[in-house]
Amino acid sequence: MKSSILETVGSPLVEVDGPDGATVAAKVESFNPGGSAKDRPARWMVEAAEAEGTLTGSETIVEPTSGNTGIGLAMVGAAEGYDVRLIMPSSKSPERRRIVYGYGAEIELVDGDISDARERADELEATGEFVQMRQFENPANPQSHYESTGPEILEQVGDRTVDALVAGIGTGGTITGIGRRLREAFPDVAVVGVEPATNAVLSTGEAGEDGFQGMGPGFVSENLDRSLLDDVLTVELDDAEEECRRLAREEGIFVGQSSGASNLAAKQVAERLAADDDVADPLVVTVYWDSGERYVSTGMFD
Numbered sequence: 001m002k003s004s005i006l007e008t009v010g011s012p013l014v015e016v017d018g019p020d021g022a023t024v025a026a027k028v029e030s031f032n033p034g035g036s037a038k039d040r041p042a043r044w045m046v047e048a049a050e051a052e053g054t055l056t057g058s059e060t061i062v063e064p065t066s067g068n069t070g071i072g073l074a075m076v077g078a079a080e081g082y083d084v085r086l087i088m089p090s091s092k093s094p095e096r097r098r099i100v101y102g103y104g105a106e107i108e109l110v111d112g113d114i115s116d117a118r119e120r121a122d123e124l125e126a127t128g129e130f131v132q133m134r135q136f137e138n139p140a141n142p143q144s145h146y147e148s149t150g151p152e153i154l155e156q157v158g159d160r161t162v163d164a165l166v167a168g169i170g171t172g173g174t175i176t177g178i179g180r181r182l183r184e185a186f187p188d189v190a191v192v193g194v195e196p197a198t199n200a201v202l203s204t205g206e207a208g209e210d211g212f213q214g215m216g217p218g219f220v221s222e223n224l225d226r227s228l229l230d231d232v233l234t235v236e237l238d239d240a241e242e243e244c245r246r247l248a249r250e251e252g253i254f255v256g257q258s259s260g261a262s263n264l265a266a267k268q269v270a271e272r273l274a275a276d277d278d279v280a281d282p283l284v285v286t287v288y289w290d291s292g293e294r295y296v297s298t299g300m301f302d
């Protein structure tokens, strides 16, 4: 028996369809208790703030978030007895808001994007009653993946070598934390980022507009260790959504936009590696961040 829901953080690694001569496997992060990969940084960031003495119990946790980190923090706050206020761009899906309310957290909606939400969170923190987790800068975010997701993957692949990690980038915490851990175990592993085609800051140096939730913040996050990256691929939202429908109908895996995008890029990398005579049956690991249930109101599964 677990003593807290927070101890159930973790996910399976599942083999999915890939090109001939290669294996693609995905960390299906919707298995986490709050339903996404962001339960990991939420738990680690709160525990780090407690250890540092910035969270003592009377403060309210505040965070600008497009959704999943907010849900993770709302869950951790409920389990650990903290009030939580989330600052969210009004464009993000209503499912996320309802889940956050369900956990008893407050939401403040702001017009604009995640940068506007960050400004508002800074204002609240300046009052002294709020403590921000700062997922874009907080080292506990990548550290959560270094200490949990990375080791889980190493255990789950058994005696196989991971040849590539392919993952979308928001704060960069996931790719940085897993990438650092896998590089230690497999020095030659390729680390490939994925970003929205119309908001490809890493590939082009210029921000744009995109409809992805969670991926492509429109700036280069401090938590992204660019020195780990071998390549960055871009994916169109329509293609990612089509891939989510295919994954649901053909493979029985119901996931959201950034997972569809990561899967398309993972298959591309797997194809490249399969064509390389030096690599026998390459293994490409990718991440499915959350469930497609968080996107039904967008109509993408209609």
Ligand SMILES: Cc1ncc(COP(=O)(O)O)c(C=O)c1O
Pocket: 038, 067, 068, 069, 168, 169, 170, 171, 172, 173, 174, 175, 213, 214, 215, 256, 258, 259, 289, 290
């Ligand atoms: C749905 C979704 N995909 C991808 C990401 C990107 O993960 P990271 O912030 O670790 O780069 C996030 C982050 O919030 C997300 O919510």
